Amino acid sequence: MNKKLSRLLLLLLGALSFASCQKELNFPSTSILTPGTGGGSAKFKFAGGANSCTGALISGTYNAGTALNNQNTITLKVTVDSIGSYTLATANINGVIFSGSGEFTSTGSQNIILTGSGTPVTAGSFNFIPGFAGCAFSISFTAKSTGVAQFTLNGAPDSCIAPVVSGTYIVGTALNAANTVLLKVSVTTAGTYSVSSNAVNGVLFSVTGKFAANGQQSVMLTGSGKPLKSGTFTFTPGTYGCKFAVHFTE
Template sequence: MKIIKLSSVIVLLAALLFSCQKEYSFEKVITPAGTWEFNDSSKQYIGNMDTAYIQTIAPSTKIMSLMGRTANGQQSFRLHLYAIDSFTVGTYKASLSQTDFKYYTATKNIYQADQFIGEFIVVVTALGNNQITGTFSGTSQDSTGAIKQLTLGKFTSRINLSGNGTGGGGGTAVGTLGASAGTCTPTSAIGTYTQGVALTSGNTVTVTVTVTAPGTYTIATNTVNGVSFSKTGTFTTTGVQTVTLNGTGLPINSGNQTFTVTFGSSTCNFPINFGAGTPPATGTLGGSPGNCTTATQAGTYTQGIALTSANTVTVQVNVTTVGAYTISTNTVNGVSFTNSGTFTTTGPQNVILTGSGTPTSSGVQNFIVTFGSSLCTFSITFGSGTTPPAGDYFPLTLGSNWTYGLEGGTPSDSLN
């Protein structure tokens, strides 16, 4: 009798599981959790969101997973966000290890994005009432290893927010920029600004912020006259604080230019007067927008060993207008390449970019070269870090370790 009863229970449970599974599948098809979409340079990708959920992966670190598929079920969509304490409306960047992305099939990754590939940005525009919406775009790597830009990404999904915390450590911090009648107050511009002369680390603008909730932040201006200012970091306390924005770019024209600073929904303006100089050069990188033509590397690239002036990459440029130039890469694996100068003739020319920084990892890394609006890519293979010397060695740097050996006693002794 017990065997018969047990068998009946198993059959009943199997029937219940089967019926629940069918109901879940039916519900997923009819009422998806949400939708997602994005574009590459030639195609739009679109599908339904299957599920979205939050998990705690460390005492104060949370991960949000948004998972979906195409209508035929052959391609999968996965977007991860990472936050301290809780997720909030705001910006999440791959460069800050706040997001990664994958679009894939059962056999290959069609597109993937993370901090080792390039900048990929997710903006959560609404989060509440068990619903999330947002946008995304940025640099990705396709199945062949080529760097591709993804644009016009959007997503929306139902999500159980009971696992979300109440802290302010995720996303963008909350606050307002110091301003009077729309003008940033106080503000301080440091450095010399001249037409045709690339900005350096000495070109900065300081603004004030009243922080009402701590967390990560990005404060940035629009691009005006070929120049922009920005700073990314973390506010750990509330109250009035000063932030120094770093300038980048090559001024196109002389004269007064007005920049708009944005921090969350708060904005203000400040002017900069650019002195007269040489207009910047124009042209196209060899191989743009794909792999850089005849990109030639020099020097040794090893994890944990800082680059020197011997670490260079030569790229080709077809110059159409002479003038000042800055050609540079993004920062990948702690390393970047750049060169500034003046083109005095038009036509194909070679430019040597000098590397700087200390590689944080080994393996193949992809770089994006920028000259005006022209882009091309090249890759560098970084070797593994060197083996530390024998004997006791206390690790103080990346890639360090320590060893121990027997001193005294006999080989049969053991550590307990």
């Protein structure tokens, strides 16, 4: 009888030990998220705890391939238990980080603002966690713009900066694909573009294409038409473009 009781107790203890191990292996779903970093002397809690941030305010536009700026902010609600300084940053997710720092001068309900930096790599929805154990907020990044590009010809409205004029320009000889002008541009919104100069001396320069990203780019305009006279003539691509000169010979 004592042996049976001992075996029963051993089986019961084993079952309890197995159940305990099983419980430890059931990690919460938030553990798959990547925490950020934090520091400072203040003590505070995020509204939402370790779950989704409660009342988070997301400002700015978020497009893949477009660098974030000071308009890309996240306002989070916190409860301050102890005043002091704080620094917060998320991990680098999809090429983007949200960070901020400051000082709490009173306890209770407060707001903190994190500012985004970096350039989103791809479209989609991504989760961010400020600090080691902050709440989580989600940012949806849209696909790269497929609309009309926004850009400025470098040097506009004055002389183009370092234009490269290629080909020969002879009176009475029609221009061809070798007659080109390479211009530098600053792109603020990626997309399609079409640029054409004014017609001067029987000739104009034009190009169409698409900018895949923002920043410094180059466009190559190709000449067409047949020069009427010899001399140096000035061309202006676009309505508010820069100016470049082409010399025609006999």
